[in-house]
Amino acid sequence: MNFNQLVLNSPRRLALPISMSPGLALTGAKVSDIVTNSQAQLDAQAALQQRYQSPFVLGAMDLSVEAEAFGCTIAVSDSEVPTVTGRLITNQEQADKLAVPQPGDRRTGVYLEAVRLLRQLPGQPFVFAGCIGPFSLAARLVGVSEAMELTIAEPELMHTLLEKCTDFLTNYLKAFRAAGAHGVIMAEPAAGLLSPRGLSAYSSVYVKRLAAEASDEALSIVLHNCGAKLLHLPAILETGLKAYHFGAPMDIVGALGKVAPDVILCGNLDPAGVFVQSPPAETTAKTAQLLAATAGHRNFVISSGCDLPPNAPLASLDAFYAAVKTANQ
Amino acid sequence: MADLNQLHDAVLNGDAKTAKAVTEQALAAGHEPLKLVQDHMMPAMSEVGRRFECNEYFVPELLLAARAMKGSLELLRPLLAAKGNEPVGRVALGTVKGDLHDIGKNLVGAMLEGGGYEVIDLGVNVTPEQFIAAIKDKKANIVAISALLTTTMPAMKTTIDALKAAGVRDQVKIIVGGAPITQTFADEIGADGFSESAAGAVSAARKVCLA
Incomplete structure (x- = not known):
């Protein structure tokens, strides 16, 4: 059963918070363990799954791992997911010469192995891998601010990088499928900073291509864009995907009115505002509010608008799931 | 003779090359550096901000406009300082x-x-x-x-x-x-x-x- 079938056939409203870090409170591991050790990912997800009985488990969301495989340097800390530092590519010649890595290179092997381990969990939960989207990956290779300017000033350079990023991601998705993933949440946040026309040309075209090559009934792709607004939606839907995950800037009720009933939308509680800065009672109230606003939409899955920050307290996630449970009673 | 509307438009359109060229022409023609900034470049960036706020411009357009302004300011800043024109802050x-x-x-x-x-x-x-x-x-x-x-x-x-x-x-x-x-x-x-x-x-x- 693919993700869309699972959601549309569910008798109750499902929840899919992008949560790995709260599991650390249960296992005692650090963020630096999660991003280097597949067993630490399994332990955190197993602990969360046992606590909430979720039908989904997720590999960690680490948007530095693919860029590192290309050769980018990263900054690592105990408390945050690694960040890409510096610029690997500064001109067309470097872009032309850039070698495309293989799935399994550097730390990508940790994430492939995590999927294999997650498939062994009891209860056979739906296993999501996580990866970056093509434009967000290309932007990390060339510098995110610089990538924004290059989309207008040097489009050829960006397209050269996007071709290579798409080739890598296509193979990476195939490797996730071979490892047993049921789905992949593909994060494309940088594309949300572009105009709709830019998003179409620099993201959707490439996502559509890699999905055509790597996705099938056995592997659902959920495209995540935490920066997109409603005006970006038509350009995002050009990917032809059947599932999307949006952040707080998206008018999710408006978006639900613009997609076919068999297209799944997930989102979009503010991860910082709702899960870190609000007391649990407020988290419950905001979760209930969003569930009420989207009532009647079987194609909506409530979620955090992005991955939960490492300092999101477990009490917030408890409050979130309690509100979902109440709505299902 | 420099067309100063071109300076405004070059900043607005993120055209750093033209912005710099028009600035050089304007200075050669004796235009006051402060007036170039206040009457042409700042209004252009104000319009960029307005367009950004109402989703007509996005991050790439904003950053390119800023780069165009920065290129001109690099020419103007020493002259402004020499005349005692202080920045707003x-x-x-x-x-x-x-x-x-x-x-x-x-x-x-x-x-x-x-x-x-x-x-x-x-x-x-x-x-x-x-x-x-x-x-x-x-x-x-x-x-x-x-x-x-x-x-x-x-x-x-x-x-x-x-x-x-x-x-x-x-x-x-x-x-x-x-x-x-x-x-x-x-x-x-x-x-x-x-x-x-x-x-x-x-x-x-x-x-x-x-x-």
């Missing part, structure tokens, strides 16, 4: 210690520069000592601190406390911003101002300086 801008994200900081820098401020860009992962040095050595009168991560937000308070300990807190106004930052948080840590958008940073800077 000097802003020490940086992403807080522990945080390596720069795009929000860059957008704020672009809008402040477009608003007539001199921006001292300290980069990312900026220590309190770097902010203090910018206040002491470069005469910054505004400190603008950015954070993207919830885990680095506390470093904003650490920075403000360090400014107090160094005896320079009263010499500056402090504005903060970034995706997880709220007015409540800004008040809690003792910042003077807050902006929830890049374009709003200019009015936040003006407001705190008038307070």
Whole structure:
């Protein structure tokens, strides 16, 4: 059963918070363990799954791992997911010469192995891998601010990088499928900073291509864009995907009115505002509010608008799931 | 003869090459540097901000416009200084210690520069000592601190406390911003101002300086 079938056939409203870090409170591991050790990912997800009985488990969301495989340097800390530092590519010649890595290179092997381990969990939960989207990956290779300017000033350079990023991601998705993933949440946040026309040309075209090559009934792709607004939606839907995950800037009720009933939308509680800065009672109230606003939409899955920050307290996630449970009673 | 409307349009359209060329022509023709900035470049950046706020412009267009303005300002700044024309203010801008994200900081820098401020860009992962040095050595009168991560937000308070300990807190106004930052948080840590958008940073800077 693919993700869309699972959601549309569910008798109750499902929840899919992008949560790995709260599991650390249960296992005692650090963020630096999660991003280097597949067993630490399994332990955190197993602990969360046992606590909430979720039908989904997720590999960690680490948007530095693919860029590192290309050769980018990263900054690592105990408390945050690694960040890409510096610029690997500064001109067309470097872009032309850039070698495309293989799935399994550097730390990508940790994430492939995590999927294999997650498939062994009891209860056979739906296993999501996580990866970056093509434009967000290309932007990390060339510098995110610089990538924004290059989309207008040097489009050829960006397209050269996007071709290579798409080739890598296509193979990476195939490797996730071979490892047993049921789905992949593909994060494309940088594309949300572009105009709709830019998003179409620099993201959707490439996502559509890699999905055509790597996705099938056995592997659902959920495209995540935490920066997109409603005006970006038509350009995002050009990917032809059947599932999307949006952040707080998206008018999710408006978006639900613009997609076919068999297209799944997930989102979009503010991860910082709702899960870190609000007391649990407020988290419950905001979760209930969003569930009420989207009532009647079987194609909506409530979620955090992005991955939960490492300092999101477990009490917030408890409050979130309690509100979902109440709505299902 | 320089067509100064071209300067406005070049900044608005993010055409750095034309902006620089027209600036050079205008200076050769004897135009006042201050008037080039105030009458042509600042209105262009103001329009960029307006378009950004109403989703006609996006991040790429804003950054390119800022680059065009910066190229012209590099020609004009020495001349402005020689004539004693001070910027509206000097802003020490940086992403807080522990945080390596720069795009929000860059957008704020672009809008402040477009608003007539001199921006001292300290980069990312900026220590309190770097902010203090910018206040002491470069005469910054505004400190603008950015954070993207919830885990680095506390470093904003650490920075403000360090400014107090160094005896320079009263010499500056402090504005903060970034995706997880709220007015409540800004008040809690003792910042003077807050902006929830890049374009709003200019009015936040003006407001705190008038307070």
